[in-house]
Amino acid sequence: MIGEGGDIPYQASRVISHLDKLILSQRQKTKAGNDDMLQSFNLLGFLVNNVGIALFLGGIIIAFLTIRTIVKPVQKFKKLILLLGKGIIPEEKMKPRSDEIGDMAVAFNDLVAGFKRTTEFSNEIGAGNFETEYQPLSESDELGHSLLTMRKDLHGLTSNLEQKVRERTEEVMRQKKEIEELLTEVTDSIKYAQRIQNAILPPRKYINKVLPNSFILFKPKDIVSGDFYWVEDKEGKTAVAAVDCTGHGVPGALMTVVGYNKLHEAMSEAKEYTAAAILDGLNRGVINTFSQGDEESDVKDGMDAAMCVVDYKTRTIQFAGAYNPLYIIRSGSQEIEQIKGDKFPIGPFIGGIQNFQNHTVKLGSGDTVYVFSDGYADQFGGEKGKKYRYKNFRELLIGMQDKEMYEQKELLDTTIESWRGELEQVDDILVIGIRV
Numbered sequence: 001m002i003g004e005g006g007d008i009p010y011q012a013s014r015v016i017s018h019l020d021k022l023i024l025s026q027r028q029k030t031k032a033g034n035d036d037m038l039q040s041f042n043l044l045g046f047l048v049n050n051v052g053i054a055l056f057l058g059g060i061i062i063a064f065l066t067i068r069t070i071v072k073p074v075q076k077f078k079k080l081i082l083l084l085g086k087g088i089i090p091e092e093k094m095k096p097r098s099d100e101i102g103d104m105a106v107a108f109n110d111l112v113a114g115f116k117r118t119t120e121f122s123n124e125i126g127a128g129n130f131e132t133e134y135q136p137l138s139e140s141d142e143l144g145h146s147l148l149t150m151r152k153d154l155h156g157l158t159s160n161l162e163q164k165v166r167e168r169t170e171e172v173m174r175q176k177k178e179i180e181e182l183l184t185e186v187t188d189s190i191k192y193a194q195r196i197q198n199a200i201l202p203p204r205k206y207i208n209k210v211l212p213n214s215f216i217l218f219k220p221k222d223i224v225s226g227d228f229y230w231v232e233d234k235e236g237k238t239a240v241a242a243v244d245c246t247g248h249g250v251p252g253a254l255m256t257v258v259g260y261n262k263l264h265e266a267m268s269e270a271k272e273y274t275a276a277a278i279l280d281g282l283n284r285g286v287i288n289t290f291s292q293g294d295e296e297s298d299v300k301d302g303m304d305a306a307m308c309v310v311d312y313k314t315r316t317i318q319f320a321g322a323y324n325p326l327y328i329i330r331s332g333s334q335e336i337e338q339i340k341g342d343k344f345p346i347g348p349f350i351g352g353i354q355n356f357q358n359h360t361v362k363l364g365s366g367d368t369v370y371v372f373s374d375g376y377a378d379q380f381g382g383e384k385g386k387k388y389r390y391k392n393f394r395e396l397l398i399g400m401q402d403k404e405m406y407e408q409k410e411l412l413d414t415t416i417e418s419w420r421g422e423l424e425q426v427d428d429i430l431v432i433g434i435r436v
Contacts, residue, residue: 226252276358302347331366
């Protein structure tokens with residue numbers, strides 16, 4: 001059986017052949033299983049990748065939705081609350097939603113609306129509109145009920161105040177009427193005093209006759225003046241005075257009456273027809289008038305004056321001054337000759353009675369002389385509200401020598417008015433110009 005051609009070799013051969021086929025079949029099955037397993041692994045990897053991407057995208061979507069639905073509303077809510085904490089009522093409202101944040105938004109919007117109503121109500125009460133309706137936020141709204149109580153109290157106080165204002169207004173109107181009546185009486189009296197003062201001043205026709213080429217710029221600060229001018233012709237000579245009494249208005253005007261009368265007395269009683277003699281006589285007359293021997297009743301006020309006596313025949317001018325000077329501008333000259341007055345006034349003063357010095361100056365044809373009070377140079381005005389000052393006054397006089405005397409008066413007037421502007425005139429103004 002084991003020999004060649006025996007049954008065992010034959011069967012062994014068959015077994016080996018079957019084993020080869022079985023091994024080949026098993027290898028094919030193993031390969032197929034491996035291929036199936038690799039395909040399954042690939043599919044699993046694909047699924048794992050896609051699931052990861054899906055989870056990542058899902059996380060992003062969830063984060064976006066979270067920010068949109070929770071974070072942003074919370075941040076907006078925080079911003080509005082911060083504004084409200086600063087006392088600023090926000091115009092923007094929270095959008096209502098069907099969740100807890102939505103409930104908070106509704107409550108916040110109601111709170112803002114309540115603040116707006118409270119603010120509007122407070123403004124109306126402040127404006128006096130006490131009939132304005134207002135509804136507290138709730139029965140527990142202490143601020144709202146306090147505002148209603150405040151409205152009631154203020155309404156009562158305002159009613160009482162309005163009654164008092166009406167009563168006070170009626171009283172003020174009554175007093176105003178009385179004051180206006182008194183003011184009218186006083187003004188009428190002062191205007192009458194002005195007529196009296198103008199009556200004692202020399203008329204323009206007389207001045208034109210004795211001083212043919214001259215001007216007088218006379219601008220009282222008030223209705224009546226403490227400055228006055230005096231012109232008197234005697235023995236072919238013309239006496240001219242510019243006098244500045246202490247004060248202005250009614251007190252100054254009373255002084256001018258005394259001064260004017262005493263000048264006439266001095267003129268008639270003077271032994272010499274000189275400027276100094278007339279001024280000495282005025283000084284004595286004023287001192288005798290105001291010195292009564294009683295210190296309490298004595299008047300300490302006085303006058304500054306510039307006195308000239310013009311002789312047209314000899315072309316000479318005499319001058320005496322109490323503080324105030326004489327200006328002379330020669331024909332064709334660009335300089336001013338100044339003759340200073342004595343440094344004491346007319347009237348009672350500590351130094352006692354002194355005599356004024358008499359100055360005599362020869363004039364040429366076309367020469368111009370000026371006497372004045374201090375009102376022109378002391379007027380405030382200009383861009384900085386300062387005094388006009390004598391330097392500007394002298395420059396103005398020099399610069400207008402080519403003009404006629406009436407033109408000089410107009411220029412002096414317009415210049416000081418322009419300088420003064422809207423400011424009040426501070427003193428009486430008197431300027432006298434004479435061309436020989």
